[in-house]
Amino acid sequence: MPKILKFTQFSLRDFLVAAGPAALAIVVTCLLAYWLVDPSPPSQVTLSTGQENSAYEAFGKKYAAALARFNVHVALKPSQGSQENLARLQDPESGVDIAFVQSGSSELEAAEQKGLVSLGSLFTEPVWLFMRDTRNITQLSQLRGMKINVGPEGSGVPALFRKLLSVNGVEPKQLKLSSLENTPATVELLAGRIDGLVFSSAPDAPLIQMLLQTPGIKLFDFALAEAYTRRFPFLSHVVLPRGIVDLGRDLPRKDYHLIAPTATLVARADLHPAVVDLFVQAATDIHGGAGWFHRKGDFPTASYTEIPVSRAAQRFYKEGPPLLRRYLPFWLANFFERMWVVVVALGALILPLSRIIPPLYVWKVRSRVYRWYGQLRAVEQAIEDVPHDLQADVYPAQLKRLNDIEDRVNRISIPLSFADELYGLRSHINFVRRRVTGLMRAEP
Structure with missing residues (x-):
């Protein structure tokens, strides 16, 4: 044999x-191509959110739950707000991969130099100026001498509110501005120790919902909202309809005109494209419905952001989720999509x-x-x-x-x-x- x-x-x-x-x-060749296309997305990303009881914090939890279904752990990192989130993204040592950033917080050239990309606009977050009902204020110029809380410097509100004051001919030193976080500032307002406080948040935030229904607290009506949007292109004019808060009690009792920047998802340019797809898909599920200030399908969108939108996000908004992603598990679909090289x-x-x-x-x-x-x-x-x-x-x-x-x-x-x-x-x-x-x- x-x-x-x-x-x-x-x-x-x-x-x-x-x-x-x-x-x-x-x-x-296969190993080199595998290394170049990097088909395996990271199993953990860090999302910088916002203050306690803020809309950013609430939505951050929803994103974490959405991506957990695909075995991607989203670590939530609280912050003071938009400005601190932007600073964290620009600092490689912060460990933050993606964050909520308010429109108007950065310029196109600065974002490109820092290697930042937008995943799209998520929702409008109007400027809410709550005051005690004893104050009859119809113009921002009437705020001189009052105690107004604008929030900590890490949020986007202080810089935005100063811009609004400047076009009304008011210098910040003519007011008594404080920088308390939202929750203690609300306590101070209810106790009468400050005259007003400014938020910039989606109406989903618990503090917004509470203050809209609190007796003795009224919302400032931006009657010149359209004029503000012409002076600041990153702002939009939205209307809080009468009765939207509580139809049975007719709250509010009239339409309120508000000015609103938009909340955007901003990430580092080197964030894995598969993770970008997951965040945009989650944004569609979380923000795609109708809200107080928009119709169903208006958000998320590639518009209303001064930061360049990533290619993966643009492709998703134009074509929807990739074909393989509709029929195969995420990891397998991503492997085939990325390994065509x-x-x-x-x-x-x-x-x-x-x-x-x-x-x-x-x-x-x-x-x-x-x-x-x-x-x-x-x-x-x-x-x-x-x-x-x-x-x-x-x-x-x-x-x-x-x-x-x-x-x-x-x-x-x-x-x-x-x-x-x-x-x-x-x-x-x-x-x-x-x-x-x-x-x-x-x-x-």
């Missing part, structure tokens, strides 16, 4: 020798290699036969023009050499499809042997 196994239809050893370098090239690279390699390897395999098998022809030529050269006094030694030595060559040739393992070349070699050995023996007989 071992002798029979020497003669097979196919030589695996020769094939491995012939195809080995090509297989190694393919493996290296490997498929192209393999095609570019396999096509030419499919024409090189078969001839290389044939040459490798035949070389095991052909290399013995060199030995035969050496024998023939050794018996050419041998002096008469050396013939008695040379001819027997070359005949012994031929016998050794034949013995080694008989042990060659070769596929049956190449057996004719092996038998041809053996016949040529016999031919040289006959020539040697003929010369030995002719020796005087």
